[in-house]
Amino acid sequence: MKSKSSVVRVLLCILAGTVLFGLTSCGSGAGYNIPIVCGETNMNDICGIATYGVNYYNLGVRAGDMAADILLEGADVSKMPVWFDPSPALTVNTSVADEIGFKIPESVLAKVTGDSTLEVTRVDSAIVSSGGNFTVGILQLVQHVALDDSNRGFQDQLSVRMAAAGKTVTILDENAAGEQANNITIAETFVSKKVDLIYTIATSSSQAAAAATEEIPVVFCAVTDPVDAGLVASMDNPGGNVTGVSDINPVADQIDLIAELLGKEDITIGLLYTSAETNSEFQIRLAKQHCEAKGYTYVVKGINDLNDIQNAFIALKDVDAIYIPTDNVLASGAATVHSVNIGG
Amino acid sequence: MLDTLLAGICQGLIWAVLALGVYISFRILNFADLTCEGCITLGASVSAMLIWKEVNPFLSVLLAFLAGCAAGAITGLLNTRLKIPPILAGILTMISLYSINIHIMSLATGSGGTANLSLLTFRSNTAYAQVSSLLGLGRVNSALMFGVVVALAVSGILYWFFGTELGYAIRATGANASMCRAQGINTDLTKLCGLALSNGLIATSGALLCQYQNYSDVNMGVGSIIIGLASIIIGETLFFGFRNFYMKLVGIIVGAVIYRVVVAVVIYSGMPSTDLKIMTAGIVTIALALPVIRKSAASSRLLLTFKNRQNNRKARRQKKKQARGAVEGGRRNV
Amino acid sequence: MSEIMLELRSISKTFNPGTVNEKKAIDRVSLKVRRGDFITIIGGNGAGKSTLINAITGVFPVDEGEIILDCIDITGLPEHKRARYFGRVFQDPMMGTAPNMGIEENLALAYRRGRRHGLSWGISARERVLYREQLGRLELDLEGRMTQKVGLLSGGQRQALTLLMATLIRPKVLLLDEHTAALDPKTAEKVLRITEEIVTGDNLTTLMVTHNMKNAIEHGNRLIMMNDGRIILDIAGAEKKKLTVEMLLEKFSKVSGSEFVNDRALLS
Numbered sequence: 001m002k003s004k005s006s007v008v009r010v011l012l013c014i015l016a017g018t019v020l021f022g023l024t025s026c027g028s029g030a031g032y033n034i035p036i037v038c039g040e041t042n043m044n045d046i047c048g049i050a051t052y053g054v055n056y057y058n059l060g061v062r063a064g065d066m067a068a069d070i071l072l073e074g075a076d077v078s079k080m081p082v083w084f085d086p087s088p089a090l091t092v093n094t095s096v097a098d099e100i101g102f103k104i105p106e107s108v109l110a111k112v113t114g115d116s117t118l119e120v121t122r123v124d125s126a127i128v129s130s131g132g133n134f135t136v137g138i139l140q141l142v143q144h145v146a147l148d149d150s151n152r153g154f155q156d157q158l159s160v161r162m163a164a165a166g167k168t169v170t171i172l173d174e175n176a177a178g179e180q181a182n183n184i185t186i187a188e189t190f191v192s193k194k195v196d197l198i199y200t201i202a203t204s205s206s207q208a209a210a211a212a213t214e215e216i217p218v219v220f221c222a223v224t225d226p227v228d229a230g231l232v233a234s235m236d237n238p239g240g241n242v243t244g245v246s247d248i249n250p251v252a253d254q255i256d257l258i259a260e261l262l263g264k265e266d267i268t269i270g271l272l273y274t275s276a277e278t279n280s281e282f283q284i285r286l287a288k289q290h291c292e293a294k295g296y297t298y299v300v301k302g303i304n305d306l307n308d309i310q311n312a313f314i315a316l317k318d319v320d321a322i323y324i325p326t327d328n329v330l331a332s333g334a335a336t337v338h339s340v341n342i343g344g
Numbered sequence: 345m346l347d348t349l350l351a352g353i354c355q356g357l358i359w360a361v362l363a364l365g366v367y368i369s370f371r372i373l374n375f376a377d378l379t380c381e382g383c384i385t386l387g388a389s390v391s392a393m394l395i396w397k398e399v400n401p402f403l404s405v406l407l408a409f410l411a412g413c414a415a416g417a418i419t420g421l422l423n424t425r426l427k428i429p430p431i432l433a434g435i436l437t438m439i440s441l442y443s444i445n446i447h448i449m450s451l452a453t454g455s456g457g458t459a460n461l462s463l464l465t466f467r468s469n470t471a472y473a474q475v476s477s478l479l480g481l482g483r484v485n486s487a488l489m490f491g492v493v494v495a496l497a498v499s500g501i502l503y504w505f506f507g508t509e510l511g512y513a514i515r516a517t518g519a520n521a522s523m524c525r526a527q528g529i530n531t532d533l534t535k536l537c538g539l540a541l542s543n544g545l546i547a548t549s550g551a552l553l554c555q556y557q558n559y560s561d562v563n564m565g566v567g568s569i570i571i572g573l574a575s576i577i578i579g580e581t582l583f584f585g586f587r588n589f590y591m592k593l594v595g596i597i598v599g600a601v602i603y604r605v606v607v608a609v610v611i612y613s614g615m616p617s618t619d620l621k622i623m624t625a626g627i628v629t630i631a632l633a634l635p636v637i638r639k640s641a642a643s644s645r646l647l648l649t650f651k652n653r654q655n656n657r658k659a660r661r662q663k664k665k666q667a668r669g670a671v672e673g674g675r676r677n678v
Numbered sequence: 679m680s681e682i683m684l685e686l687r688s689i690s691k692t693f694n695p696g697t698v699n700e701k702k703a704i705d706r707v708s709l710k711v712r713r714g715d716f717i718t719i720i721g722g723n724g725a726g727k728s729t730l731i732n733a734i735t736g737v738f739p740v741d742e743g744e745i746i747l748d749c750i751d752i753t754g755l756p757e758h759k760r761a762r763y764f765g766r767v768f769q770d771p772m773m774g775t776a777p778n779m780g781i782e783e784n785l786a787l788a789y790r791r792g793r794r795h796g797l798s799w800g801i802s803a804r805e806r807v808l809y810r811e812q813l814g815r816l817e818l819d820l821e822g823r824m825t826q827k828v829g830l831l832s833g834g835q836r837q838a839l840t841l842l843m844a845t846l847i848r849p850k851v852l853l854l855d856e857h858t859a860a861l862d863p864k865t866a867e868k869v870l871r872i873t874e875e876i877v878t879g880d881n882l883t884t885l886m887v888t889h890n891m892k893n894a895i896e897h898g899n900r901l902i903m904m905n906d907g908r909i910i911l912d913i914a915g916a917e918k919k920k921l922t923v924e925m926l927l928e929k930f931s932k933v934s935g936s937e938f939v940n941d942r943a944l945l946s
Contacts (some may be wrong), residue, residue: 141620174611177620179567182611184557185355185604185655188484189611190396191346203460204561210464228453230462276446276562302457304442315471505797509790512779512800514789517778526735526774527843528761528792587827 018047031343032313033100038334039239039249039260039283039326041091042146047338050092052253054085055196056222060153063140063221063245067154067197068161071134071169077243082226082235084246088255089116099342105263114169122156125164132170133195134162137190139209141202142178150221152245154199171263176205184248191216191269200244203229203279211240220244224279224326229303249326251286259296268297270316272329275302275331283325306333313340324344345612350484352608356601357491361498362458363600364593365412366572372506373538378434380572381565382441383412383543387550389448392447394449394463395555396452397506401471402449405551411542415441420536445562470555487556494518494552495501498545499593506589513537518591536592546572558650570624575600577631584635603627629631680749683883684711684734687843689743690907698854703729705907708741708820711851716877716884718894720926721904727887728769730904731855734816734885762792765844765882767837767857774840777829781820781839785809785913788843834865845876852876852912854886858893869878870897891923901926904935908919 038044041053062083069075096105136158140147143267155171162169172195177183187209190198198218200206206220210231218231221244226232233239235246258267271279271287284300291298299319301312306329317320324330330337362384369377387408394404415437422433449458467473476486505511516524517534524531546568555561579599583591610623686709693701704726711717721727733740736757745753752760768774775784786801786809813821816838820831828836837857844852854873858866874897877884888894894901901918903911903926909932913921923932 056468109565114536151407172614175618178619178674179620180561180564181355181359181567181571182607182620186611188351188355189608192345192351193612204559204564205559207460207462207464208557209557211467211556228462230464276442276459278457280457281455281459285455300374507800508797509793509795510797511798512783512787513795515779515783516776519778520773522768523776524787525737525757525762525821526764526766527769527787527790528758529787529795530756530758534795587825 007044024343031100032231032317032341033102033343034259034313034316034319034341035097035102035261035320035321036095036324036337036341037175037261038324039251039254040146040247040331042149043261043324043326043331043334044091044093045342046334048093048115048324049097049100050056050090050104050108050257052088052090052250052257054088054118054247054249054337055118056247057153058085058116059221059245059247060119060150060155061118061157062153063150063199063219064154064157065161066243066245067136067158067217067219068165068201070219071136071196072161072165072167072217076241077241080243081239082232082238082246084235084248086250086275091116096338108257108260118153120153120156120160123159126159126162126168127155128168128170130169130170134167134169135172135193135195136169136197136199136200137172137186137193137195138305139183139186139190139201139205140173140184141205143175144328144332146247147201147222149199150245152305153191154221169194174210180204180208184212187212204243206231206244210240211271213268215242217240218242218244222247225250225282228278247326248282251283251325252290255287255290255294255296255323258323259294262320265295267320268299270319270322271298271300272312272316272322272324272330273300273302274327275304278331280325280330283327287323303329305329306336308334309333309340347484348608348612349486349605352605354484354491354556355553355599355608356604357488357547358556358677359596359604360491360495360549360576360597360600361552362546362549362568363475363572363596364498364502364576365549366544366569367576367593367596368502368538368542368545369416370573371518371576372515373533373535373542374464375423375518375539376434377416377419377539377542377578378416378435378569379441379539379543380434380546380636381567382438382445383415383546383565384494384550384568385445385560385562386415386441387412387450387547389445389461389550389562390565391418391551392463392554392560393448393452395466395469396461398469401469401474401555405471405555409548410552411545412550413544415547416539416541416543417536419543420532421449422541422624424535440489442562449562463558463560467558470558471552472556477662491552495597498548499597501592502593503590510534510537537603567624570628571600574624574628574631575603575629578602581631581634584638584662615629625651681712682710682746682914683713683715683748685709685746686730686734687744687746689740689745691729691738692742697709702907704733704740705908707909708743708903709909711883714881714883715900716898716901717886717902718881718898719885719887719902719904720889720891721895726907727904730854731766731885731887734851735764735766735853746880752912759792762847763850765847765849766896767840767844767850767852767854769856769859771836771840771860774843775836778827781813781828781831782806782809782824784839785812785843787916788846790847791807791847808862809873812846814876816842823916833867834861834869837861838871842871845880845882848880848882850883852882852884856883856887857887859889860914873897891926893921895921895926903933905930910934 036048038051040046041055044051044053070077092104092112140151158169174186183205191213198209198216200209200218200220201222202225206223209218218241223229224247225247231242258269259267271284273284299316303312303313366380368400369375390408390514391404395401398617419433422428422436423430444460450456452461468498472487475490476483508517509608513529517531521531567625576596579595583595679786686707688706688708690706691704695702719727747763782801812823818835818838862875900914902909911929
């Protein structure tokens, strides 16, 4: 009796093993090769085929301009509209397209204008380690390619403007290293040091700076929806000491780009995002609205972390293309997304 | 500089409430509870959501406390009823709180998936703003007063609570559960009470933090358990030798304040903030190593007394010799 | 008031059933303990002595049988609910006290054994007087160190304190599980003397497990010997008074059909 049941058990194990092996091999071996359009260029460089992407360096440059206007020209922060890039440049990634065996139509390729990154030459002499005409504190949430870019762009442009005006600036560059407890500590340190302006990168850092001061001008960057975040009263009329640059990407244009890439209107788009990210949630809402308006079919798949990517692809295996908004978790896992997609 | 110190103290007083909560689970109950990281956000989310719903900010802190108690009780039930090991039980509650916190914040905005809830538009409606306008003091000074009152009140209540019959039973549960059962204490229940209280305090800290920094964010709990433990260890090291329970609690408050002040000073001094994490590890390591250093210092003192004793013995031997010599000399004289 | 204080009706307990480690620790044990009995329980390693005590106090549920305490069936009660009826002292001196709490705090816990723990003060001034007086009975100079942490006490002091805690509220049955085994001979003797004083002084119904045959013979009015999870010998009254270690060994080999192989029991 006992030996019989153990034989059955062994057989079951073998069966289960075969099924599992079969599943994993068709999961990772074959690959999905679905064309992906990302919300931002950094991610597009790794796993996307084409996008109208905001360039975080350029956003930083724009924020640097705003800071210079405030410091040098005494511009009124409360009346300084939040800026966003109305027509980001189109970039294509032919190597990923080749890898998944997708041919980008000529019509799309014709629109590419080349590298859109602004050329700003940093004037090192305008940035002094102490005793500058102005002191600017930079509060960045976490080390991250896109956020680092917007920090660099800001500093470069600020140095150019300072040099042009014959002034110098001292920059206090702080990073909360992903620990939000440090946001408010850094913000309050800037306030007690009586800096002339605080530049904040990412939503929670910006909120902490806004909480720490109602007098010192705060210029933010990499905030998708500054109104929702409570930073400004409205995009055109901030109404307080806070303004800045939104990194909202042209979601509608990006969705249309998918149709253009596929060369048809009858399409199913997979919308992949991290369900815990406010910014992504906001973009997915926009994407759904646009799909409905244009009559595209869509499948929404929210993930919790990078471990869910494999499952997400299983769920989205029948879509024509995948749209990934500007999303911190997926951006950090862009390489994983790519390797799952090509079945590496 | 003074402003930085004061701001550091303000934050330290908020984190002190968390540290006291962590002290209850880790030290008193001897339960490595990782619910903390989800629970501080729970407190922040509940409080922020209620302020959005125009609930009194002080009341929102109290309700956040209750929400935290519930979270702690769930960890307790997972451990006592389903026999899931403490660390795993805490992690399970922590990760489920991630989703729950987003749902709570979504209640305020009405749109699903709200991971960040701003209080900036309600900034005059936070407890800190109300205290500030009541006292007519600035943001930091009033926050300091409020923080001191809260920390003293919480530590006072804890001192009272752990002096009650139930408090005794909870302390004994952490020390020796089998003895407790022999004394007729339902250790499942005391564990549950202790964890509920612990997480209630952690959520309270989260509620205060969110009203202080004017936002709640689903990721704001990252690293909070380390801050709590570091505060406890610093407090215990500095207040080593105090046997009074109240002084131990005060030690933890002081520990939390010192921790935040050190972080603030490090940032103020312009040390690159990429090194913040290694600095945190450094503070905790030093605090942890202090007892060992103290012990080795004590043992070297022991060595000294040992040497003294040897010297004394030598001296005594010589004296004896002299005395014997004198006796013998005396005999000879006779 | 029944004459029988504790009755075990054919209780059994098997550990790890259905595995290679299966062990029948107690096997259909029946026992009637009369009010005021002071029973010593003796037996080799693995005879089931401690399991018997743990079954009575409810550390685990028994597989079959009933436990009747003073006419009440307590078989289904959880450990903490039975605790009010029993005073317990464990073999390990660490087991019976909370080391990070003071002497008086430990006593206060014992003083509330089996009661609901509410939000009134954990200890009162009136109690302190009582504890001081009780600690005085131990003659260990503990009455002047009431706030000291129990963790700083020696093993003997702890066992004496645990004994006091077990009897501070008069238990229906006092259960001593080799409570002197971990102590040095001199301390063990002292703790035994205190035990005898308390048990006879308060006329407590007591079960004392011991590995020491001499102690088992010297103390109590009844002796039980266990082997392989069963009671193999039950001697009381006048017959017990005449017992010697040699007689006990002889009886053991006659009843069990084997030699009593426990050096510890013979040598001590």
